[in-house]
Amino acid sequence: MSQTKVLIIDDEKLLVKSTCMALKCYNFQVEGALDGGDGVNKAKDYMPDIILLDIMMPGMDGWETLQLIKNTQEIKEIPVIVFSAKEYSDGRSIAQENGAVDFIPKPFELDELVELLNKYVSN
Amino acid sequence: MDNRKLIHVVDDSQDNRDGLTCLLREMGYNVEGYANCDEALERLKAMPPHLYIIDVKMPGMSGLEMLQKLDTKNNIYEAIILTAYESLEDAKKAMDLGAVSYLGKPIVKEQLQEQVAKALGLVALKIDRLNYLTKLEIDINGRKKEVEETLKILENRDVMMDNIFNSLGEGVLVIDNEDSIIYMNAQAQDVTGLSFSECAGNNIAYALKDESLLRILFGFLEKEYGQLMQLGNVYVKTNESNENEYYAISVSDYTNTDNKIIGKVLNFKNETGKMHFERLRNSLLTIISHELRTPLNIIMNYVSLLKVTLNKTTDISEVLEDMHIIGNRLKYQINNVMSIAHLSDTSMVPTNEETDIIELIETQIKKLKIEAEERSVKTVIRNKLKNAKVITDTKILGIALASLLSNAIKFNKLKGLVEITIDNINVDGDTRLCIAISDQGIGIEPDQQKTLFESFVQVEDHMTRQYEGIGIGLFLVKRTMDILNGEVTVSSSKGGGSTFTLKIPDQRSYMHDELEE
Incomplete structure (x- = not known):
């Protein structure tokens, strides 16, 4: 079975780096991008199976990036999980209203994240 | 009291006067006789009669002239004129001058009685009218007073309502x-x-x-x-x-x-106070939610990683290095939260102790060693004072310096320089210690400079990562200066770096002698 390809978009360099390193141990193939624009470009090149997207980013924020992904023909079918350190009363609903498949609050447990990734990729 | 009507008979002829007086008295009137107009007018001042009976032709002032002076239209009394020859011309003049009627001589008793009664009837009407007017006037004055009082009450009530609404x-x-x-x-x-x-x-x-x-x-x-x-x-x-x-x-x-x-x-x-409090609360929530959760997430990632890969191929020293950096950042943010709590305590009284500025700055720079090394930023202190000491609250000044130095390092260009200049400045005759911290970063737009110290709007939402707590730091600096009775100012230009200057009063009015150049 081929490795699942994940793209992480987050402006926090160390979060991208540490999540990449950790997911690799779980046998994922991971790429990172540090802003929304770069994320969309990487997604088109890399064609991940799933995208992890941070909400609070300078410039184009996560919601705008999500819109751009959903409006970009080649990548609009790729499931997106948004994550954020911001407090949301019902992050999952807001995420789904905006076109994401799910939401995971920061800080997350790696096991939780892996479980969620597997859920949407196997589908 | 004599209730009889008073009649003055004015006639220069003794016989006529006496005859008339006699007749009138018989009719029941009180009668006074005068031989000429001057006497009669003199008497008027003391006791005005109800009726004058005046002879037209008299030596000195004539009856018609007297009539003019009497002005019966505007007085209570009336006047009847006596004409010896029934001169119609005199009679007409007399009526024009205000006489009520005229009698021809010789006097006919019945005519006299009738004319006198008629004249006194008019006088009675005049008296009634005057009484009525007087009563009316009293009434009106009374009402006026009432209205004035009501107005005054209303006015007072208006003032009272105004005062209540203003209070x-x-x-x-x-x-x-x-x-x-x-x-x-x-x-x-x-x-x-x-x-x-x-x-x-x-x-x-x-x-x-x-x-x-x-x-x-x-x-x-x-x-x-x-x-x-x-x-x-x-x-x-x-x-x-x-x-x-x-x-x-x-x-x-x-x-x-x-x-x-x-x-x-x-x-x-x-709601200004409430809004400031709301902002403070929101900002604290933002720090806690974002600035603390994200670093924690990184640490948790690495811990998970280490658990899985221990004894495998991962470079543990690199992971530990990252964890150290992120741990430091977490510590910085926790310190910020603690500083906010500390500085928000309105009952706090700053302590006064001798503070060695150079030592304090060096301590803060040491704490920022990792951040400075990460961006290869150098720091240099330029002291222009012989004795760079001040009496102030060391801990509070330390918070301000830590924030400004941290910003100067974080927002400096790579391999940039942070210059700290210590000098004195004269503010309104008081010598103040002046610490200027300059960086070589991208600078701050004039628009942003205005709101820079105003709570921490900048940390909200997606701006957070761009500025990474800059707002919190500057809000704290402003607050420290408020407590120390000092001042913080910024001068910056786009692309030309920023200089933040602290001006701190010396609680002992230390005189710092300037070094000879």
Whole structure:
């Protein structure tokens, strides 16, 4: 079975780096991008199976990036999980209203994240 | 008391006078006789009669001249003229001058009786009328006094209502159903910038100059109202000191005693303090949610990684290095939260101790070693004082320096320089210690410089990562300077770096002798 390809978009360099390193141990193939624009470009090149997207980013924020992904023909079918350190009363609903498949609050447990990734990729 | 009517007979002829007097007395009148006009007029001053009977032809002042002086139209008494020859011309003149009638000589008793009765009848009417007018006047004066008193009470009540409304501490503006302004208290005048005396009766839409306020008010008037508005409808006013004031506006119906709606009462409540508190609370939540959760997430990632890969291929020293960096950042943010809590304590009294500025700055720089090395930023201290010591609260000044130095390093260009200059400055005759911290970063736009120290708007939402806590730091610096009675200023240009300057009063008015150049 081929490795699942994940793209992480987050402006926090160390979060991208540490999540990449950790997911690799779980046998994922991971790429990172540090802003929304770069994320969309990487997604088109890399064609991940799933995208992890941070909400609070300078410039184009996560919601705008999500819109751009959903409006970009080649990548609009790729499931997106948004994550954020911001407090949301019902992050999952807001995420789904905006076109994401799910939401995971920061800080997350790696096991939780892996479980969620597997859920949407196997589908 | 003599109730008889008084008649003055004025005739130069003794016989005529006596005859007439006699006749009149028989008729029951009180009669006085005068031989000439001057005597009669003299007597008038002391005791005016009800009726004059005056002979026309007399030596000296004539009867007609006297009539003119008597002015019967404007006096109670009347006058009858006696003409010896029944001269119609004299009679006509006499009537024009105010005589009530005339009698020809010789006197016919019945005629006299009739004319006198008729004249006295007129006098009685005049007296009645005068009495009536006098009574009316008294009445009117009484009413006038009453009305004046009522007005005074109303005026007092007006002043009282004004005082009550002014003591409310909230702006009150009342409009009628046509949106015309019918009342404003002092605070409402302050908030709206309108003068009630100038705009009373004007339509509020035309009177109001401030568009944002107008929009809020008309939003209210058209929609359902009565609720205290949400944050979005709060009116933000920039006061003379260029600080924002926040007013929550509510509207209620103005009803009369029959419960009929006759206008609206607009209430302006100053929520500035509450808004500052709200912001502080939101900012703390932001720090806790974002600035603390994200670093924690990184640490957790690495811990998970280490658990899985221990004894495998991962470079553990690199992971530990990252964890150290992120741990430091977490510590910085926790310190920020603690500093906010510390500095928000309004009961806090700063301590006064001798503070070695160089030592304090060096300590803070040491704490920022990792961040400085990460960006290859160098720091240099330029001390222009012989004795760089000040009496102040070391801990509080330390917080300000830590924030400014941290910003100067974080927002410097790679391999940039942070320059710290220590000098004295004279402010209104007082010597103040001046610490200027300059960086070589991208600089701050003039627009942003204005709000830089105002709470921490910058950390909200997606701006957070761009500035990474810059706002929190500067808010803290401003707060420390408020507590130490000092001042913080910024000078910056786009691309030309920024210089933040602290001016701190020396609690012991230390004189720092400047070094000879």
